[in-house]
Amino acid sequence: MPSAAEVKIYPRSAHTISRTQISENALKVLYRLQKSGFDAYLVGGCVRDLLLGREPKDFDVATNADPEQIRKIFRNCRLIGRRFRLAHVHFGREVIEVATFRGGGEEQNDRQMLNKEGRLLRDNVYGTIEEDVWRRDFTVNALYYNIRDFSVVDYTGGMEDHRAGMLRLIGDPETRFREDPVRMLRAVRFAVKLGFKLHPDCEKSIPELAELLSNIPSARLYDEALKLFLSGYALQTFEMLRHYGLFKVLFPATESSLAIEENGFPKLLLIKALENSDNRIAEGKTVTAYFLLAAFLWEPVQVEAKENMIQGMVEYIAYQEAAGKVISRQIKSTALPRHISMAMREVWNLQPRFAARIGSKPNRLLKHPRFRAAYDFFVLRAETGGADPELADWWRRYQDASEAEQRKMTQPSRRLQHGKSCRKKNFRKNPSSNATGNES
Known part of the structure; x- marks a missing residue:
């Protein structure tokens, strides 16, 4: 005193x-x-x-x-x-x-x-x-x-x-972090927000005590996560949290997926999502928490879905099951409100539907309440090597097209129609042949 x-x-x-x-x-x-x-x-x-x-x-x-x-x-x-x-x-x-x-x-x-x-x-x-x-x-x-x-x-x-420009704890850093481990997250948030440096004593203690955050109620960590990533400094915050070993406590499945990345992916998708979030905030636009969280957990969902498909699940069900498992694990670290987790699941579940461009399916997808977020997420994947850029461009043109143009875009191509017509004729001439035209 x-x-x-x-x-x-x-x-x-x-x-x-x-x-x-x-x-x-x-x-x-x-x-x-x-x-x-x-x-x-x-x-x-x-x-x-x-x-x-x-x-x-x-x-x-x-x-x-x-x-x-x-x-x-x-x-x-x-x-x-x-x-x-x-x-x-x-x-x-x-x-x-x-x-x-x-x-x-x-x-x-x-x-x-x-x-x-x-x-x-x-x-x-x-x-x-x-x-x-x-x-x-x-x-x-x-x-x-x-x-x-x-x-x-x-x-x-x-x-x-x-x-x-120095961020210094009052008193002994270890004692203060033990009082409230969330101060470690606040240290990162303030340092990034203010452009300050962490005092060396503070820096030394954070990696040593990071695991104390796992004992904090997950609902409180969710609130802190929103402050960390929706304040306009998400990318810098992400890098600093990883540097001090704090990110893995908040998003353990994501950290595990980053450890086995190939050619900069999935980290590239995360970085792009964080950059987009910061840019939108800088422009005075809104940012939705569920979209960013969907980007954080997308790779764990994909890993789980691939395992499900190896075991024989169809793609759509495999992704649904994977989303449920990933979210149930994540809420143990940072509690996700039900409306947030449901929105994330919708964005994920709509991703395979972008592959359908023929018939009435594109129009039905376009009318889905979560279409815009799902489309933005698909574009993000296309920009970072996780989806077909040509397909993303098709959906961009489809949204801007008139109703008449949309009907033309979703009709089967002439080549495809001709092929179907030929198969029907061959089948009438030789009903004993199979669908490929080979003798049975």
Whole structure:
């Protein structure tokens, strides 16, 4: 625990944060808490992002008011959480999260213990700002903007790390990762998002403790996976997760398939999917989680389907069975909501149907609710060596064609029609011959 002399106060003239950058509703919360006699600070990622000149996604407030006191001040407040209560102050669609300072110190350390998986557990208690800072994860996330005098309060050297582009854990890295192994994923996400380097002590501990993530509830890891891969930095995140041995805990079947890749495939498909996702986000377009997850697990599905076909299953059933097995295994690592897994299965199951170009089948496939995603996935496969590019181009032209042109495109070719006609004539002349024209 540092002394008051170790705390650094950066006055308004020593930092770049302006109140014009801060949400009006966040300012209302800060000023009302102050007016009611409490301390009030912006804290965490919003302060970090404001210092970088970025627009924060959320504004979080820390105060010495307890949850019940906060609720009395704000009629538009709702308390959430059991183990550690938080106040959500609602302003239409915007929610300002207000947290009471968390406790720590010797009394807190006496109640620490390891669970059977080796995770460090501790109880949540309220405390002071001096204690609260040591419960946060990274130094750059432990900067407090004081509404009273517009200064930035720094207990951990976060401002220096911020200027150096360094992501450093507060306290001993192994201890902090054991407290919450998800911090390893957060370290990667922040490093990629901010363009920061991981501190060497942090880097050293992650590969050694990566397996602790397997003890985290799979539903929580699914939420973290969405943050990792749907934030516009999916490709860099993927490479960094693999580098530190974290990706294999989240997607073990995918990691196994990457280990036996041939000629850059299937990794090439994954990279293309990740690049496309990042590009869409950069262009302000939406990205669906199920499409990216379908790309992650496509190769494991193919491997399983091939095994099923070797055992005599027809292709369509083989892929259905494979999809079920792969998903049932995956949810043990990262829980996939039912609507996500069903959408993934539809995309996979539609892939063999792109081979049918004659008759009414193309039109039926075109009208399928999941056609567009399945087609985009087929194009992705064609671009990375996993499907016929000519077939993908045919489907592109088919979608753009008029109804009359579509009917022409799906008619049997003249050569094929002529062949069928000849076989019918031969059969009438010689019914004892078989379908190939050979004597029986």
